[in-house]
Amino acid sequence: MSHSPGAVPRITGRTRLFAVLGDPVRQVRAPEMLNPVFAELGLDAVLVPVHAPAAHLGEVVRGLQRAANVDGLLVTVPHKAAARAFADVLSPAVRLAGGTNVLRRGGDGRWYAENFDGVGFVAGLVAAGHPPAGRSVTLVGAGGAGGAIAAALVLAGVARLDVVDLDPARVRALLDRLSDHAPGVVRHSPPATAGKADIVVNATPLGLRDDDPLPFDPARLGPGTLVADVIMTPPETRLLRTASALGLPVHPGAHMLSRQLDLYREFFDLHPTEQAG
Amino acid sequence: MSHSPGAVPRITGRTRLFAVLGDPVRQVRAPEMLNPVFAELGLDAVLVPVHAPAAHLGEVVRGLQRAANVDGLLVTVPHKAAARAFADVLSPAVRLAGGTNVLRRGGDGRWYAENFDGVGFVAGLVAAGHPPAGRSVTLVGAGGAGGAIAAALVLAGVARLDVVDLDPARVRALLDRLSDHAPGVVRHSPPATAGKADIVVNATPLGLRDDDPLPFDPARLGPGTLVADVIMTPPETRLLRTASALGLPVHPGAHMLSRQLDLYREFFDLHPTEQAG
Missing domain, CATH: 3.40.50.720 (NAD(P)-binding Rossmann-like Domain)
Incomplete structure (x- = not known):
């Protein structure tokens, strides 16, 4: 329940959101791996853990999808199979694997599911x-x-x-x-x-x-x-x-x-902003 | 869509979540004001903006309430009156004002609404x-x-x-x-x-x-x-x-x-952790 007091997240009302869903969620590593990528690219975005109990996965996912500043969802144990139901478009890898580990909101408003596991x-x-x-x-x-x-x-x-x-x-x-x-x-x-x-x-x-x-x-x-x-x-x-x-x-x-980071960057269309160094 | 590349949020799978809900949400100041308070207290918690369109407020709020690591919600325009419906217990100030600007999950699992505006x-x-x-x-x-x-x-x-x-x-x-x-x-x-x-x-x-x-x-x-x-x-x-x-x-x-920060600290029961400086 504690971290370095010096590490103040720079989050404003304009920050875009990504969430990683699991049950439990405390073990996920994605925030520590992807937030530095956002910062490196100069993107005003943050990935937060969301503890979604299996019994309420649908409510949690639909609520996040209804939030207009949520751009993507990562999915971990035990939700990978069930999360397919919340995508509009399944990739070949998702159909072959039977589950998804990442969903993004497309420019057309539809949700696209991929699986990079x-x-x-x-x-x-x-x-x-x-x-x-x-x-x-x-x-x-x-x-x-x-x-x-x-x-x-x-x-x-x-x-x-x-x-x-x-x-x-x-x-x-x-x-x-x-x-x-x-x-x-x-x-x-x-x-x-x-x-x-x-x-x-x-x-x-x-x-x-x-x-x-x-x-x-x-x-x-x-x-x-x-x-x-x-x-x-x-x-x-x-x-x-x-x-x-x-x-x-x-x-x-x-x-x-760690081998999925580049795939996420491409999937979420994460590119350096003009202000990035 | 850009911020200082140096400001990497220190967020892990154990981080507790707070959200501020509005439509629009880009104007909210709460993340910039409360995240430094979390850091100062040594709390592993983060407040993020959530853009909740009025037509889907219920889905967004219920979804966040179902997420087991979400501890509190701040509410801004135009949701303050409607958000009462998602609390189990209304404070006297909420009943008098007719709206709520802050909800927290109590130790008993119920949601408590207050209004500090x-x-x-x-x-x-x-x-x-x-x-x-x-x-x-x-x-x-x-x-x-x-x-x-x-x-x-x-x-x-x-x-x-x-x-x-x-x-x-x-x-x-x-x-x-x-x-x-x-x-x-x-x-x-x-x-x-x-x-x-x-x-x-x-x-x-x-x-x-x-x-x-x-x-x-x-x-x-x-x-x-x-x-x-x-x-x-x-x-x-x-x-x-x-x-x-x-x-x-x-x-x-x-x-x-700015005058509400101390009230939030008390309402959310935010206290320094042992590791805080």
């Missing part, structure tokens, strides 16, 4: 020296983030993608969406398949709290298996700590967001 | 050397701000209050609310009464835009009549410029808000 995650893997092409990946969690990551991994050319999720209908919908793109590559698998993967990804919300159960047991993975997480706060989840202690390479969630 | 306006007059007690005042505009100012002027002991407004039902409702407190002091009057007043107050939104018509003609006022405005942006409205050019003393709208 998958491409951001894959770019993060590549940048960290773990290109997924040709590898065998187990993805735990087929929700909003999981769906986006599954789509991007398939498009990136993984040899095999095992999806572990307790909701068969959700996995079936994901397989249906992806089947045209890589027949036979993706299957719904039991947790034990993680033991044979090159890369295992946690795309569930487990790990936001340190007393959450682990999404899978790193002790059952083969040596050298990369353990990746989508959780951004804490930066090192208990899953990653446990995997590191076992000598396994790990890939934290921050990479997924 | 009137007491803020009167305190501003007193601080500027224009105590209204015993004076004759003409108030132009019986809307949200006007109702609050009327109530506070009556409680401050004005000798006579002439209310000028084109909506007789609105004035009648105001007179009904105030009649118990000062029988015979307040009346619904034609614009010409301003000529006999010691103080004339613009409590309409006219003046937010420089090409708005004047709410009344300062040329018809007697010498020495104080011309007061509730408009905060521009700091000097065309009304005040015209009055000054005629040699009349003027009282700008900024006083009303």
Whole structure:
């Protein structure tokens, strides 16, 4: 509940608004990453966290969309699938992933949904020296983030993608969406398949709290298996700590967001103002 | 659309939110006044402007109230009367004024409405050397701000209050609310009464835009009549410029808000955190 008293937000009645919606929302990193981008570009805009309880997501989103100075919404766990309903136009990535992580108000007044989670995650893997092409990946969690990551991994050319999720209908919908793109590559698998993967990804919300159960047991993975997480706060989840202690390479969630910054800039049409240095 | 690139808001997922609602909203001064207070107190909180079109006020307010990290709402033109409907508990000042300019989420989850416009306006007059007690005042505009100012002027002991407004039902409702407190002091009057007043107050939104018509003609006022405005942006409205050019003393709208800062601090229960300097 405290921060540096010197850091006074320069916000006026003319400031444009962006919000990042989650439940919980305290773990989001987007304000710390995007507000410096706005400042760097000389844009009078601010991104604030909005804690939208799942039961009231519709009211919160519609209220923000009705506010005439709100230009865009970022969406995180657990709202990525549900937030599609509040867009007028879905991108191909959203349709393939089954969820959206970002919406913007277009010049025509319509709301456009995109999803950069998958491409951001894959770019993060590549940048960290773990290109997924040709590898065998187990993805735990087929929700909003999981769906986006599954789509991007398939498009990136993984040899095999095992999806572990307790909701068969959700996995079936994901397989249906992806089947045209890589027949036979993706299957719904039991947790034990993680033991044979090159890369295992946690795309569930487990790990936001340190007393959450682990999404899978790193002790059952083969040596050298990369353990990746989508959780951004804490930066090192208990899953990653446990995997590191076992000598396994790990890939934290921050990479997924940091690789999305340029995509956000383009999507929100953020350009330097004349006054920017 | 631009500001100093150096002023990066320090906003995280844990930041608490306050919003100021108006239509338009670009003229509000509250973010520039309250955000430094948050910073000074070491509070991780931010006040942002929210442009709520009148037709969608309910959706915008309900959406913000459903967001679990929104702690309070400030309300400005033209929403002060309508915003009462979104509070669970109305203060005596709200009932007397007929409008609210500030709502907070209580520890019990209920929303409490207050109105500090009137007491803020009167305190501003007193601080500027224009105590209204015993004076004759003409108030132009019986809307949200006007109702609050009327109530506070009556409680401050004005000798006579002439209310000028084109909506007789609105004035009648105001007179009904105030009649118990000062029988015979307040009346619904034609614009010409301003000529006999010691103080004339613009409590309409006219003046937010420089090409708005004047709410009344300062040329018809007697010498020495104080011309007061509730408009905060521009700091000097065309009304005040015209009055000054005629040699009349003027009282700008900024006083009303600056006198409310301590009241907001108390109402929102803002206290220094341990980490504050």
